[in-house]
Amino acid sequence: MTMVEVKVPDIGDFKDVEVIELLVKAGDTVKQEQSLITVESDKASMEIPSSHAGVVKELKVKLGDKVGEGSLLLVLEAEASAAAPAEAPAPSAAAAAAAPAPAPTVPAASPASAGGPVEVRVPDIGDFDEVAVIELLAQPGDTIQVEQSLITVESDKASMEIPSSQAGVLKELKVKLGDKVSKGTLIAVIEASAGAAPVAAAAPAASAPQAAAAPSPPVASATRSGASSPAMPPHAPGAPSASLPHASPSIRRFARELGVPLEQVKGSGPKGRITQQDVQSFVKGVMAEAGAAPKGGAVAAGVAMPGLLPWPQVDFAKFGAIERKPLSRIKKISGANLHRNWVVIPHVTNHDDADITELEAFRVATNKENEKSGVKVTMLAFLIKACVAALKKFPEFNASLDGEEVVLKQYFHIGFAADTPNGLMVPVIKDADKKGVLQISQEMSELAKKARDGKLGPNDMAGGCFSISSLGGIGGRYFTPIINAPEVAILGVCRSNIEPVWDGKAFQPRLMLPLSLSWDHRAVDGAAAARFNAYLGAILADFRRVLL
Ligand code: CAO
Numbered sequence: 001m002t003m004v005e006v007k008v009p010d011i012g013d014f015k016d017v018e019v020i021e022l023l024v025k026a027g028d029t030v031k032q033e034q035s036l037i038t039v040e041s042d043k044a045s046m047e048i049p050s051s052h053a054g055v056v057k058e059l060k061v062k063l064g065d066k067v068g069e070g071s072l073l074l075v076l077e078a079e080a081s082a083a084a085p086a087e088a089p090a091p092s093a094a095a096a097a098a099a100p101a102p103a104p105t106v107p108a109a110s111p112a113s114a115g116g117p118v119e120v121r122v123p124d125i126g127d128f129d130e131v132a133v134i135e136l137l138a139q140p141g142d143t144i145q146v147e148q149s150l151i152t153v154e155s156d157k158a159s160m161e162i163p164s165s166q167a168g169v170l171k172e173l174k175v176k177l178g179d180k181v182s183k184g185t186l187i188a189v190i191e192a193s194a195g196a197a198p199v200a201a202a203a204p205a206a207s208a209p210q211a212a213a214a215p216s217p218p219v220a221s222a223t224r225s226g227a228s229s230p231a232m233p234p235h236a237p238g239a240p241s242a243s244l245p246h247a248s249p250s251i252r253r254f255a256r257e258l259g260v261p262l263e264q265v266k267g268s269g270p271k272g273r274i275t276q277q278d279v280q281s282f283v284k285g286v287m288a289e290a291g292a293a294p295k296g297g298a299v300a301a302g303v304a305m306p307g308l309l310p311w312p313q314v315d316f317a318k319f320g321a322i323e324r325k326p327l328s329r330i331k332k333i334s335g336a337n338l339h340r341n342w343v344v345i346p347h348v349t350n351h352d353d354a355d356i357t358e359l360e361a362f363r364v365a366t367n368k369e370n371e372k373s374g375v376k377v378t379m380l381a382f383l384i385k386a387c388v389a390a391l392k393k394f395p396e397f398n399a400s401l402d403g404e405e406v407v408l409k410q411y412f413h414i415g416f417a418a419d420t421p422n423g424l425m426v427p428v429i430k431d432a433d434k435k436g437v438l439q440i441s442q443e444m445s446e447l448a449k450k451a452r453d454g455k456l457g458p459n460d461m462a463g464g465c466f467s468i469s470s471l472g473g474i475g476g477r478y479f480t481p482i483i484n485a486p487e488v489a490i491l492g493v494c495r496s497n498i499e500p501v502w503d504g505k506a507f508q509p510r511l512m513l514p515l516s517l518s519w520d521h522r523a524v525d526g527a528a529a530a531r532f533n534a535y536l537g538a539i540l541a542d543f544r545r546v547l548l
Contacts, residue, residue, distance in 0.1 A: 004052050004078040006036065008071045011048070015068040017041045019061050020273065021248060024074075028056045036073055037061060038248045040273070045248045054078035118166045120150065120188040122181050125162075130180045131155045134252070138188075142170045150188055153181060159252060168192040247274035255279050259310070330423035341485045346521040349480040349492075350529050354537035356496055357511040370438065379496070379513070380416060380470045381441040386539045387491060388412045388433045389546045391466055394532045398465050400486040401523055415464035415484060416444065418451040425451045426484055428464040468493065478516045488523040491536075492516035513540065 011017075021038035024030055035047035054076040061073055125131075135152035138144060149161035150173075168190040175187050247255070247262055251274055255262045258279065265282045267274035287307065316322045327335070359382055366377050391398040391412060400407045412433040415426040427447035429440055450456045467484045470493040481492035494514040500507035515536065519529045539545050 002078050003057065004054065004076045006050055006052060006073045006076055008039075008048055008067050008069055008073060009051070010069050011039075011046065014039065014041060014046070016066040017068065019063055019065045019067060020045065020269065021250070021275075022059065022061070022063060023047070023250065024056050024059070026056050026058055030054065030056060030076070035250060037067075038250065039067060040248070047248065047250060048073065050076070052076055052078045116192060117171060118168065118190050118192045119186055120164055120166055120190055122153075122162055122183055122185045122187060123165075124183050125153075125160065128153070128155055128160070129182045131182070133175050133177055133179045133181060134159065136173060136175075136177065137161065138164075138170050138173070140170050140172055144168060144170050144190055151175060151181075154252065162187060164188070164190065166190045166192055246272055251276055251279060258283055328422045330420070330425065334424045337485070338482050342482050345483050345485060347480065347483060347518050348521050348526065348529065349516050349518040350526075350533050351478045352515045352517070352533040352537055353499075353512040354515055354540040355501065355510050356513045356540050359540055359543065360496070360511050366437075373438075375438055375442050376445070377437055377441045378444075379472055380468065380493070381437045381444060382540070382543075383468055383470070383491070383493060384414045384416070384429060384432050384440050384444075385437055385546075386536055386543075387414060387466060387468060389539050390532050390536045392433070393535055394528060396524055396528060397489045397519070397532055399488050399523060401488065401520070402486075406523060409465050411463075411465065413463045413465050415461070415467035415487075416447075417467065417469035417481075418448050420452045420454070422454060425456055425461065426464065426467055427451055427456055427460045428462065430463065466490070472496065472513075476514075478514050480516060481518050483518055483520055488520040489529075489532075490518050492518065 017039040018041075019037050020040045023035050023037060030036065030050050030053065032051070032053045033049045036050050038045055038047050040046075057075045057077050059074045061067060061071070067073070131153040133151050134154045137149045137151060144150070144164045144167060146165065146167045147163045150164050150170075152159055152161045154160075170188055171191050172189045173187070174189065175181060175185070181187065246267055247265075252262065254276060255265070255274075260279050260282055262274060262279075265274050265278050266272075268278050269275045356379070360379070363377055363379065363382065370377070395408050396406070398409050398412065400409075411431060413428050413430045414432045415428045418425050418427060427450070429435070429443055429447070432440060435443070447456070447460060450460065464484065464487060466487055467481075467490045469481045469490060471479065472493050472495050474495070476494040478494060479492050481490045483490050492515070494516070496511050496513040498509050499512045501510040501512070502508075515533060517529060517533050517536075519532075
C-alpha cells in the first residue's frame, strides 16, 4: 500500500475557485477518474477527478475552501498497481485522465462580415467528443451577444456551454436536444449585426486553457501541449438566463436519473445553485403530493402513485399504426373494482387438481337423459354445488370483513364470472344450497345470456358470498383470480385433462380438473385454504361425500 497525495491538476484559468461539493469521504473506495470534488468560479463549475484508484484516508479540503492547480485535495491509500505518481513527466494514463479539458473558447466563425448570415460552430473543446446537447439556451429570433451561450453540452463527467462567436439575430438553430456534437459541428446561423465582426479563432497556443467567458476576446484555442489530453471541460454558464438551472454536472445527472425537471427545483446553494438535497426534497414533495391524492378512488394509468415511477408515456404511433378506442363502461367499472381489490386484499392462491373422471361421466349421462329438456349441464353447475358444500364445512370462506368484525353468512349465493362482449360481469345464483344441478344449470344459462345481451339488472349481481371464474371452456392450466370484494375467496377453474395418476399399483388415465383458490389472508389462514381445496377436490371426485 502506498500513500498518494491527490492534487488539483492544471485547470487552466481556474484559480482560487471554491469547493462547492465533496463527492467522497474518508473510507470511500474510489476509482481512477472518479470525481472527488466540484469547484466553481463565478462563471463555471467542474468536477475534479482522482488520478489514482484507492481508499480515501483523509480529505484535505472542506466546503468553501479555495483551490487552484496543485492544491492538495486528499490522501489516498493507493492500490499497489495504481500508485504511479500522478505528475509523472510523461503523463500516465491516470494523469492524462485527470487533466481537465480546455474550456470552450469562443468558437471560430465564418469569415468576418459586416452583415449577413454567419455560421457558428462548436470550437475546439478538447477531448469532449460526441457530446450530447442537453439544453438549448437561445431560440430563433433572439438577439445574441458575442460570447452569449447558445447550447449546453454534457459528457458523463461535466457540462459546458458553447458561446456564440458572433453578435446578431439568431436565424436558425442547427441542433436539437439529444444531438451529439463535436468540434466543428454547425450549431447555429446568425444574421450578423452590421459592423459586428466575428471573434476570430486564434492560432493554437501552448498557454493554459481559457475559460469560456474569459473577459478578453479573442481567446486562444487552447490546444494543450503534450499527451495530457483534456478530459474534464468545465460547465461554464457564461450568460445565465433566468430559467437556466444552476447545477453541477453530477447533480444534473442525478436529477436526470430520477426524472426530476431541474428548472422546477429551487436551489438552496450559493447563488441559487441546486444541490443534491434540493433534488431529493423535490422528489419527496412530489411523493407527498401523490400520497395525498385521490383516496379510495381508482388510480388510472398516468396518475402517479406514491413510491412508484410515473406511468410510462409512450408515443405508440411512432412504432406503427394504432387505433384509439374508449374503454367500455363495464370495463371501466370492473377495472376500477378489480384494481382496488388487487391492491387492497392480500391475495394468496392455492393450486390443486380434482379427479372428475366419474363426475364427468355422470354429467355426460345426465345430459343424454335430459336431451329433450333443453337444459345442458356443464361442469360449472357441479362446481357451484361442490363449493356450497365446502363453504358449509369451512364457514370462514362464506364471510366478509367489516372493520374489526367478520360477517359470517348463513345463505349461499354463488357468483360466476361471465365473459361478455363488453367485459367481465359476475351474475349471482341465489340460494344455490336449495337448488339442484339442473335448476342451477338453467339459471346459469339464463343469467349468462342476459349478461351477454347487456340486460343484467343490479339485483342479478348483488349479494354474492363466493365467486367462481371458469375458463374451462376456453383452456389454460392455472391462474390467480382476483377476489370479488367484499367476498374473501374465489375459485378459478381451468380446462380438465386426462392425466396419468398413480393408484398405488399403476398409472391410470384420470380426468383432472385444475383448481386455483385465491383467498384473503386477512380472513383466512393458509391451512384452512389447503383444507378447503382438498375437501372440494374430494367432493368433485365423489359427490357422495356431501352426505357424510
Ligand atoms: N374442462 C373442460 N371442458 C370444459 C370445462 C372444463 N373445466 N368447463 C367447460 N367445459 C366445456 C363445456 O363442457 C362445453 O363443452 P361442450 O360445448 O362440448 O359441451 C364448453 O367447454 C363450453 O362451456 P361454456 O363455457 O359454454 O359453459 P360453462 O358453464 O363452463 O361456462 C360461462 C359458462 C358463462 C361461465 C362461460 O361461458 C364464461 O363466460 N367463461 C368465462 C369466464 C371468465 O371470463 N373468467 C375470467 C374472469 S377473470 O378475468
